[in-house]
Amino acid sequence: MIPRRILRATQAPDGGVEPRGKPSAETVSPLRRPLAWMSLYGAMIREIAFTDFKLKYQGSVLGYLWSLAKPLMLFAILYFVFTRLFRLGTSVPHYGQYLLLGIVLWTYFVDATAVAMVSVVSQRDLIRKVYFPRIVIPIAASVSSLITLVLNLVVIFAFIVIGSIGFQVTLPLFLLLLLELYIFSLGCSLMLAALYVRFRDLRYIWEVLLQLLFYASPIIYPLILLPKKILTFAALNPIAQIIEDSRKVLITPKTTTIAQIVPWPFALIPYLIPVALLVIGYWYFEAAAAKFAEEL
Amino acid sequence: MSSAPAPAIVAEDVRKTFSIPTERRDRLKEHAINLFRPVAHHQFEALKGVSLGVGHGEFFSIVGHNGSGKSTLLKVLAGIYRPTSGRVEVNGRLSPFIELGVGFNPELSARDNVFLNGTILGLDRRQIAAQFDDIIGFAELEEFVDLKLKNFSSGMLVRLAFSVAIRAHADILLIDEVLAVGDANFQQKCYDVFRQMKADGKTIVFVSHDLGSVKEFSDRVMVLNHGSVLGVYGPVAAIAEYQQLNEEKANLSLAESGHVVSVNGHESKPSIRSVEIFTSDGEPSRVYHRGDNLRVVMTVENPQRVPLHGGVSIYRSDGFLCFATNTLIPELKPRTDDVFEVTFEDLPLQRGSYYLLVGLFGENPNLVYEYQEHVCDFQVAQWDGYEGLLYVHHTWNGEPVVGKSDATRDHRTRS
Numbered sequence: 001m002i003p004r005r006i007l008r009a010t011q012a013p014d015g016g017v018e019p020r021g022k023p024s025a026e027t028v029s030p031l032r033r034p035l036a037w038m039s040l041y042g043a044m045i046r047e048i049a050f051t052d053f054k055l056k057y058q059g060s061v062l063g064y065l066w067s068l069a070k071p072l073m074l075f076a077i078l079y080f081v082f083t084r085l086f087r088l089g090t091s092v093p094h095y096g097q098y099l100l101l102g103i104v105l106w107t108y109f110v111d112a113t114a115v116a117m118v119s120v121v122s123q124r125d126l127i128r129k130v131y132f133p134r135i136v137i138p139i140a141a142s143v144s145s146l147i148t149l150v151l152n153l154v155v156i157f158a159f160i161v162i163g164s165i166g167f168q169v170t171l172p173l174f175l176l177l178l179l180e181l182y183i184f185s186l187g188c189s190l191m192l193a194a195l196y197v198r199f200r201d202l203r204y205i206w207e208v209l210l211q212l213l214f215y216a217s218p219i220i221y222p223l224i225l226l227p228k229k230i231l232t233f234a235a236l237n238p239i240a241q242i243i244e245d246s247r248k249v250l251i252t253p254k255t256t257t258i259a260q261i262v263p264w265p266f267a268l269i270p271y272l273i274p275v276a277l278l279v280i281g282y283w284y285f286e287a288a289a290a291k292f293a294e295e296l
Numbered sequence: 297m298s299s300a301p302a303p304a305i306v307a308e309d310v311r312k313t314f315s316i317p318t319e320r321r322d323r324l325k326e327h328a329i330n331l332f333r334p335v336a337h338h339q340f341e342a343l344k345g346v347s348l349g350v351g352h353g354e355f356f357s358i359v360g361h362n363g364s365g366k367s368t369l370l371k372v373l374a375g376i377y378r379p380t381s382g383r384v385e386v387n388g389r390l391s392p393f394i395e396l397g398v399g400f401n402p403e404l405s406a407r408d409n410v411f412l413n414g415t416i417l418g419l420d421r422r423q424i425a426a427q428f429d430d431i432i433g434f435a436e437l438e439e440f441v442d443l444k445l446k447n448f449s450s451g452m453l454v455r456l457a458f459s460v461a462i463r464a465h466a467d468i469l470l471i472d473e474v475l476a477v478g479d480a481n482f483q484q485k486c487y488d489v490f491r492q493m494k495a496d497g498k499t500i501v502f503v504s505h506d507l508g509s510v511k512e513f514s515d516r517v518m519v520l521n522h523g524s525v526l527g528v529y530g531p532v533a534a535i536a537e538y539q540q541l542n543e544e545k546a547n548l549s550l551a552e553s554g555h556v557v558s559v560n561g562h563e564s565k566p567s568i569r570s571v572e573i574f575t576s577d578g579e580p581s582r583v584y585h586r587g588d589n590l591r592v593v594m595t596v597e598n599p600q601r602v603p604l605h606g607g608v609s610i611y612r613s614d615g616f617l618c619f620a621t622n623t624l625i626p627e628l629k630p631r632t633d634d635v636f637e638v639t640f641e642d643l644p645l646q647r648g649s650y651y652l653l654v655g656l657f658g659e660n661p662n663l664v665y666e667y668q669e670h671v672c673d674f675q676v677a678q679w680d681g682y683e684g685l686l687y688v689h690h691t692w693n694g695e696p697v698v699g700k701s702d703a704t705r706d707h708r709t710r711s
Contacts, residue, residue: 040418043415043419043420043421044415044416044418046415047411047412047415047421048412048415051401051404051408051412054404054408055401055403055404058403125398125399126398126399126416127376128376129376129394129395129398130374130376130394130398130399130416131374131375131376131390132416198322199322199323199324199327200322200323201323201324201325202324205324290378291378293371293376293377294314294377
């Protein structure tokens, strides 16, 4: 997962030692490098992520419950609007679960990218005074949002049980979709975090783009309800693909997925975008990271 | 890794140039508006080709004025800045910290911060948990473990930060100005830790303005001036060199301020004509005995009758400042005549060579008319076995050995 360039020791071009208090990542075999890297910096990522999570809900009476309340409130509003006022939901089986799953996955994407975008800037003290691979910071931000996602998924599973839908045999595939969502968010996050160092109004631009993406993605509606003209185009969006695939493996196999809309080789596009974005995001972040200490 | 013992740190011709934009554009909007008008940058050369080698187990200090590039160099060595050109090689585990308390979060308790800071140092939770009591104990914060850091005093923060930072499993430590803070008692503890690190064979690169600690610990000292290496010396010579640099700087300001006076006074600014030293019995002399009075007479040329203050400093021959005084400190009126005279009563110096530095300045002490360094070399001759810089009057309990009279033990009596 973690490309080997991260493992390069800063100082020693001829194979010196990783400047950390643990065995050098340079000396282990190439296959085990990501593992060595994680053992070097995993503790740091985890500690920063949990600290962020803890601080986010500190000082509020409900504490961690807030992380659950936010998507649930959005769910309650949208559910009321689309089943009582517009009747859109009534034509979709298990609309409640459909909607909640979409909202939870979407909330993760919004949270993760928003937190990660400002992460490098808000940790400027650390970056200016301490050496460590800068990528630790946006990764920690994405992990911190992951904690919220896990808590929210518990609620979804409760709803699935309450709605007596029963679990599909395809349930394990959901983990792969979560991984894809994580990769997609991380790719965007790396890009945004590095750009935000230079362009501080990116935050507002990103908010507008997210609004657009919210309505362009099948969160409140099933993908199939879109007009034919834009359906193909909308189906190429990885968020749409992830949400629809998740609905298929978790709620009902009757969900229309990308494969049924877009012909075969093109159907791969939404699956490839997250990976491509991660590679580009990683490359861009690493290129920009060398100058963070001076620019912040 | 090669079997030959490579130096801990090698830097070759390291240059660092900062490109500082003359206007700040950190919004996409501003970039869009000014698409065809690129921002002008001015170049600042912080390091102009610095080379150094630090051996394993060495205590290497870097001194220099503010802006001489000390901190930039340390950041380049730490990998925080990438050098513009040149090469840095580090052989050994480098502590990632160059400053204390970085990464502390005021909203978290001391306990949480220790874990957070520890992981930045490269420790994992288990290793930190094992040392947790030691960390808190060393920082003397047992009662405040669960207090949020925002309620800590600055002294408490520094103690906690130092206590965590020294747990790094590193062979090479880069330390920037840590001892400027903390009370005397804790500073002493820090010094003890330094001694222990030296004894453990750790390599330390130390940047400080505190010449006392630089002198006490360093094996070698590098003097940086405006981004270039002035030289690498033993601690005593380096401090002399650094102080000379300070004096050159002072002379520069003298030249500038002197110029102003000469415009009004046609080259008749005040100057030092002569400096002489006398023993208590009024004889000019170059050899003193401890306990003597030392009288310094500075005659000045002051045709304009400008109000003047004078100063005299006593240096040991290696450049160590023993004592400095001037007429401003005891709040004396400035003089308009031409003789400054100061008597050092009962000179407590030990045997050795000393010299004086004298200065002449106006009512505003920043207006320096003249400095003269290395005037009036003199010796303190008497040696009776006591060691150190000063003779401190003291009394032991106990009986003198039979046959020795009181007079021979009285150090004020000249033999």
